[in-house]
Amino acid sequence: MIVLTQTTEILRQLPDVGGPAQPLLTIRGLTKHFPLRSGLLGRSTGVVQAVDDISFDVRKGETLGLVGESGCGKSTTSRLIMALLEPTSGEVIFDGQAVGYGGLTLKEYRRQVQMVFQDSYSSLNPRLTVRDSIAFAPGVHGVARRSAVTRADELLEAVGLDPAQFGPRYPHELSGGQRQRINIARALALQPRLLILDEPVSALDKSVEAQVLNLLLDLKDQFGLTYLFISHDLNVVQYVSDRVLVMYLGRVAEIGPVDTIYNGAAHPYTAALLDSRPSMDPDRRRLEPPLQGDPPNPVNPPSGCRFRTRCLHAEAVCADKAPPLAPAGPEHLAACLMVLPGSGHSQAPKLAA
Amino acid sequence: MIFYLIRRVLYAIPISLAVSLVCFMLVHIAPGDPINAIVPPDAPQAVVEQIKHEYGLDKPLPVQFGLWLYQVSQGDLGRSLATGRSVWSDLRPATANTLRLAVTASLIGFVLGLILGGLAGTFRGTWIDRIATTFAVAGVSIPHYWLGMVMVILFSVTLGALPAMGAGPGGATDWAWDWAHIQYLILPAVTLSVIPMGIITRTVRGVVGEIMNQDFVNTLRGKGMLPRNIFLHVVKNAAPNALSVMGLQLGYLMGGSILVETVFSWPGTGFLLNSAIFQRDIPLLQGTILVLALFFVALNLIVDLVQTALDPRIKRS
């Protein structure tokens, strides 16, 4: 499907293992608590519950959008998936194989899962030329230097930069948008199957954002990729995603197909988040902010449903019971007691007799 | 805040103990047997044993340390091997003299450093900055003893304006803040002030420059605040850092004045240390170093506490 003929013998995308129905990535009960130290003798006085028992699948070939306000645990989730952080508990399964401990080795795993960060500058080595940066990882994986460089030039071409002009440059000689293209090229160098994009366009200007989004959509088809696309920008997530996962304070609030969620959110937080977007129409401006206050702190999150302190529909039962993800429609789950039949919330559906 | 205070004070205890241990061990780390400094090399073995016993040198090391620590905590630093007088009787006036010299030198150095550094930081990149920076670089790079000698030649020998040696009438013990004494303090204090002047200038220049570049200064200008109002904000922001550097500098001056005190024969701890080293007077050496080190620990503690009190960002975490 792509013209990288000279090098495909050397580094080729690893074959599918479990077939199209098996999720490419499965996250089970992933949790990350950061200890907080202070007080007399630096005892641990609490934990930041950055990610708390989240589970979801990323299906083969899809783009899963991960959205939520800052501090809700999006980056921690991505770093857990990349095994850049040790989880407190939970597991990551890639195409049916557990990662680490007797399953897929980290090296095999990281060949297939690559990441692009928001900060395009600090994720590039300032002392390496663009070409060397891209050729670096294949070199580590045993590709001969000549082929790695040829491949780097092909990738530069693929991300829309002229190899002759940009190959010898250093990161500081590039604009933000160009650096982000380099980061994407570098992530593609190992022919991964899954790309984790953590706020890849958030630091870019609108016109550059559009260029990079177009590029990401092109590359996805061209290289047969699956994306986990993280952003706080609801419009961007809607534009790129097939399915959307909404996080709030370290937990999954809602997950489902993009149109279902954007047209009829089941979780009141998702609804408020969507209503917080500017209207884009000066004649129909927003009149009331859908939520008051800032997101609370993940150090001492509220008991039960973590959103209840800002929720208009909160009832006593919401403080007692952490809502599980419950079906809200086809392929659509929401963690809200109003969705869970017989939960005790006055707006919950009645249990079928 | 209160937790922090207690914790910080508690931390100072093991540090002081460690310092004492090091001081105590000096005797045993130093080359040669300390006994050789007391008894003539040809003394009979029996005499050596007896003197060892008298000084407690025949007991196991940990016991010796315990005893020594107990005595020290009673204010008994032992007897000088060279003079036979109690160490404390020599150390007390010397400490007072050094404190006078160090405090005067710091005052000169800090005032000049604050002014030069403040100006340089505010007017970064202008000729004011360049002049102040030149002073600062000169201050930290000119050797003390050389500057001291130049001062002596210039002010004492050539101009005959100021005395070059000693601490004035009454020698080491009879200090008074009158001109008869103060004239002796001037040359060593100025000589000693040059390094803290340079270091404070550099620090304050950096801190003030950084603060002046922060967004909130723009906010202040945008609120119509006058330069003098803004100055107040800069001072409050710069104070924690500047104070901590100044505290440490004072500590260094207490210990670091050996050369200057020797050049000017100033009867302080540095002078005392110098003679203790040359005479292998171990108890005197131990006592002096211990006092200086404890000063340093105490200063560090004070600096930390003051810094915590001044910066609301540390206070409550």
Add this chain to the structure above:
Amino acid sequence: MEPLVHVRDLKVRFVSRDSTVHAVNGVDFDLAPRETLCILGESGSGKSVTLRSLMRLNPPRLTKMTGTVRVGGHDLVTTSERSLADIRGSVVSMIFQEPMTALDPVFTIGMQIRETIRRHETISREDAERRALELLELVQIPSAKRRLAAYPHELSGGLRQRAMIAIALSCRPKLLLADEPTTALDATVQIQILLLLRKLQQDMGMGVIFVTHDLGVAAEIADRVAVMYAGRFIEEGPVSALMRDPLHPYAQGLLGATVHGGVRGKRLTTIPGAPPNLAQVPTGCAFAPRCAYVEPACLAAVPAARSPIPGRAARCIRVPDHAVSTAA
């Protein structure tokens, strides 16, 4: 009646030993009292520099500013530093993008409000304290009394920005300048701050100039929008008309590149190339190298503002000039 803000041929250069940046290259506009103008543009287009020029807040040693800038009857280009300080904070005040760094970390919120009031008014400490409390209530900070004694790091991002607004409004300015005040905030907080600013603007009858790179924000808050490119306003007009039907090719490109609900499934239109280097002033249309409709006349001279309909104007030679333009 004289407009609240009157700017003609504003030019700002930053001159240092080894370079000159032509950040603003001839900006003209008026702002009526109680009007909200949004300056929309991408980073480096000169929005912040223009805004800071309205209170002469660019670094004095580097900045060369020419043209006419009148705010509330005061001439800001020639006035002395001292009378400028009297104008800042009382006639015109400003809120910034990063409320964390824009507030002094070692002074409480209450102190930072009080010192502003007492700088411009003769008022007792107690009265200033009372005013500070009222201001925190005005910007809807919950438990306002307690928050007066808080340091900036003890507040969340949204509350910090509210405190910043309270400081800016403490002397009831006629003109409020806002430099991307919601860019650093989350969506749910951004909309709260936008609605708050809109309400305060109406209640207090201020003129507002609001800088943003976000079209959606402009749509929420602006009466008029000016699109900035390479140090010039390349298009200006009422917000609805401009968003419905932009005149300038750059404004069209910017609108097309903005991702919003309606574009799913379509390819985003993009603007090729990159903005010009501001080391030299462009001699022709600064957008010409990236423009699909470029023709030789574009490069000959900087296009004058042309006004096809009263109230709208664009600096593009393809725009017909019907109305007699007053703005430029």
